[in-house]
């Protein structure tokens with residue numbers, strides 16, 4: 001049997017500038033390369049407790065039920081839905097791209113009654129149309145994607161939680177590409193459930209998802225009749241994460257290396273502060289957008305104020321495939337941009353400037369090399 005393992009020999013010149021994972025800092029990589037630690041015991045509870053505190057800061061919440069679970073962002077979305085909604089109950093999923101569609105599918109697989117809505121006009125949802133849908137369908141939960149990395153939309157959320165609560169409906173959001181890169185205030189905005197992941201603007205690595213549940217959401221978790229599958233039981237995990245009075249020493253073996261790396265990434269965010277990090281992402285996004293415009297790219301999201309700051313999708317010029325651009329950029333420069341998903345497959349490329357990669361010189365590098373790639377592809 002022959003096998004080829006591609007090793008990354010030049011870590012300094014390897015750039016993940018797609019929709020994520022993004023590069024992480026040498027400090028985070030060092031934290032990753034420690035020995036695993038024994039599941040029950042002082043060391044693991046210390047790192048768990050620190051990650052929990054740092055997540056509370058990142059999400060801007062006092063929620064006791066704030067924790068990481070061991071699977072990528074998608075697993076966090078699934079855990080959020082199946083721990084709070086019973087089969088046959090009604091939820092609304094506000095779909096503005098691939099990730100909303102995914103959550104609708106997660107709900108249907110659980111035999112939840114999923115009402116999918118799309119915005120009346122291309123762009124973000126208005127609160128009026130969301131309220132109209134809530135009044136009509138009386139859902140137990142509204143799910144909406146904060147940063148739709150498939151289309152590049154940044155959905156405003158401030159005030160939406162209060163609208164949901166008027167109708168006894170929980171607000172759940174996907175913050176996978178916004179945590180640490182775009183303003184998000186879970187408590188002030190009355191968000192009940194937020195799901196994120198480390199590998200984007202939160203500066204960690206894939207393999208975990210970050211979750212926070214408001215007291216209202218926790219009440220629902222305790223009340224649902226259909227219990228989640230064994231591995232997805234948020235209450236069991238909350239006991240390990242000492243979210244409430246109960247404390248269990250063991251549920252499953254956490255990859256402690258990932259927890260250490262997550263802690264380091266979140267610490268970097270704390271040290272920089274959320275507001276500085278978000279301002280920086282916005283400034284760099286604007287620089288990227290102006291450069292892309294000059295290169296002749298067209299945006300899916302026409303209004304700059306509706307655009308996501310961390311991931312920018314743009315249409316491919318006619319007769320140029322993502323595969324060709326990607327091959328040029330990766331083989332020549334180890335620069336990895338993302339492809340389109342779902343209905344945007346082969347139509348767009350997605351550029352992510354986030355987390356450790358949120359740096360001026362990287363924006364310039366992406367623009368320069370893209371220009372070169374376009375010339376090469378047009379030959």
Ligand code: PMP
Nearest residue numbers: 072073074099147149176177197
């Ligand atoms: N939601 C959004 C907005 C995402 O960008 C992604 C990942 N690209 C996910 C969910 C899923 O995360 P994961 O790939 O870690 O499962």
